[in-house]
Amino acid sequence: MAGIAPFDMLREGGNVLPDLDKELLDRLQSKGGSDPTLELQNPGIDPANMTAQEASNFISAGMVENGQGRIVDPMRDIALSRDSQYELMQEHDKAKREKIADSMLFKVGDTLADAGRTFLSPLFWLKGEDQSQYDPSDRLKTGYRTQFYGLQELRTANVEKFLNARNQRLNLARDYEIKQTDQRITSMSSEAKRLMNFAYTSPQRLNLYNDKDPETQQASMDQLIQQEALSRGDGMVVTDSLSQRYYLSNNQISAVDTYSKAFVDQTQTLRDGFANIQQLLGTPEEDGTGITDVAAIFSFLRGIDPGSVVRESEVQLFRETLGLMERFELNIKNKKEGRVLSAAQISQLKKYARTLGGMMSRKFNDRESIARQQLSSLGLDSAELQTNYLGGYTAPNFDEKAQDSSSNGGVNITVNPTNPNLYDEFVDQEEL
Numbered sequence: 478m479a480g481i482a483p484f485d486m487l488r489e490g491g492n493v494l495p496d497l498d499k500e501l502l503d504r505l506q507s508k509g510g511s512d513p514t515l516e517l518q519n520p521g522i523d524p525a526n527m528t529a530q531e532a533s534n535f536i537s538a539g540m541v542e543n544g545q546g547r548i549v550d551p552m553r554d555i556a557l558s559r560d561s562q563y564e565l566m567q568e569h570d571k572a573k574r575e576k577i578a579d580s581m582l583f584k585v586g587d588t589l590a591d592a593g594r595t596f597l598s599p600l601f602w603l604k605g606e607d608q609s610q611y612d613p614s615d616r617l618k619t620g621y622r623t624q625f626y627g628l629q630e631l632r633t634a635n636v637e638k639f640l641n642a643r644n645q646r647l648n649l650a651r652d653y654e655i656k657q658t659d660q661r662i663t664s665m666s667s668e669a670k671r672l673m674n675f676a677y678t679s680p681q682r683l684n685l686y687n688d689k690d691p692e693t694q695q696a697s698m699d700q701l702i703q704q705e706a707l708s709r710g711d712g713m714v715v716t717d718s719l720s721q722r723y724y725l726s727n728n729q730i731s732a733v734d735t736y737s738k739a740f741v742d743q744t745q746t747l748r749d750g751f752a753n754i755q756q757l758l759g760t761p762e763e764d765g766t767g768i769t770d771v772a773a774i775f776s777f778l779r780g781i782d783p784g785s786v787v788r789e790s791e792v793q794l795f796r797e798t799l800g801l802m803e804r805f806e807l808n809i810k811n812k813k814e815g816r817v818l819s820a821a822q823i824s825q826l827k828k829y830a831r832t833l834g835g836m837m838s839r840k841f842n843d844r845e846s847i848a849r850q851q852l853s854s855l856g857l858d859s860a861e862l863q864t865n866y867l868g869g870y871t872a873p874n875f876d877e878k879a880q881d882s883s884s885n886g887g888v889n890i891t892v893n894p895t896n897p898n899l900y901d902e903f904v905d906q907e908e909l
Contacts, residue, residue: 494575494618497625513636517557521547528689531654538650550646556639563632567625574621578614586613675705717859729855736855737866740848744870747841751873754834758827762820834875841872 505511521543524532532548541551577583590613662670676686682704688697703724706712712726725733845867852863 494571494578494621497622501629513633514560516636516640517553517560519553520545521549521553524548530657531650534650534653534657535646537653538646540646540650550639550643552639552642556635559635560632563628563635567628570624570628571621574617578617583613583617672702672705675708676701715857715862717861719861721859723857723859723862725855725857729857732855733852733857733866736848736851737868740844741868744841744844747837747872748870750837751834751841754830754837754875755873757830760823760827762823762827831875834873838872838875845872 502512522535522540524542524546527535535548536542539551540548543549543554662673665673673686676682682701685697685701688694703712703714706726707714707724712724712730715723715725717723848867849860849863852858852866857863857866
């Protein structure tokens with residue numbers, strides 16, 4: 478039997494209805510739950526976060542695009558409308574009951590009922606009757622509570638109906654995606670299937686595989702392909718001194734070796750010629766002997782690269798060099814001992830050697846540039862690593878000036894590579 482406090486409407490706050498919204502929320506939070514109607518506030522799916530095919534699957538499953546450009550279930554608008562109606566009914570019912578409780582007539586009637594129930598309570602108690610039925614204020618609050626929770630049940634049922642419809646459409650869209658994925662996998666190459674299976678071995682790899690950002694997608698896929706290849710022992714990663722990492726597949730490694738070896742082989746004659754020219758440039762001009770003179774001549778001859786394709790200026794240089802060699806040979810025949818070449822002739826020979834060395838250096842650098850471009854095309858664009866693969870050799874920088882320090886009339890001569898004969902003392906200048 479309920480205990481009813483008499484004269485409750487005369488007390489402070491006696492005409493105030495309970496805050497059932499707060500009571501319900503406190504109860505839900507104490508149990509770790511939440512208001513199910515909040516699910517209706519979900520703005521839907523942003524098409525920007527999915528592929529065109531995924532968006533098409535949702536539309537095919539019965540979803541629609543709302544005015545905000547989001548993909549939603551068509552039941553959402555209906556469910557929102559119903560929930561708003563139920564919520565409005567709760568608010569109107571509460572306002573109506575608060576108005577009744579606040580009226581003077583109701584307060585007087587409730588007070589009279591409380592007074593009569595106070596005098597008659599022993600009789601009610603003896604009969605075992607519920608005294609609350611004779612308390613207008615209690616009946617008002619009980620009716621409010623009954624109406625509130627009745628409408629709350631309708632709101633919950635409305636949300637459940639919406640969620641069931643939405644989940645059915647989401648499952649249908651997922652079935653479409655599964656079928657399309659199966660078809661795509663069936664048409665995949667064995668390499669693509671292997672990469673996909675590898676991606677599912679860790680969340681990080683799967684994130685790389687599913688990266689849809691146009692700015693990072695290609696880099697993510699390249700990184701995943703490299704990881705998968707390395708896991709199979711295919712390829713390797715090389716790092717330069719700046720900790721920049723470069724992945725090379727087995728095919729790329731083979732190509733790098735091929736390009737590097739071809740460059741070294743093609744430039745072997747040039748490198749040998751550089752050494753001979755440098756040896757000639759170190760030959761003394763005044764205190765030499767016949768033996769050193771002959772060695773200088775042969776060093777110069779060995780510096781010529783007979784196996785290469787030469788420019789027109791080089792052909793002209795070689796033609797004039799042969800004429801110079803004939804004069805040197807004549808001197809050798811005429812002299813049995815002592816100096817074979819004069820200091821001026823040694824200086825002239827060095828002048829030709831510097832010109833030849835400059836041409837050979839340019840040829841070497843041209844071939845090196847091509848080899849570096851080939852390595853860059855394989856993804857190895859580190860200048861440091863390219864240098865290592867190409868042997869680390871740098872062509873000498875021949876200053877094409879004959880620095881003659883001889884006291885026998887030597888002068889500093891600047892050689893024009895396009896017309897080396899202009900400064901040839903063995904050529905009649907009037908013929909030029």
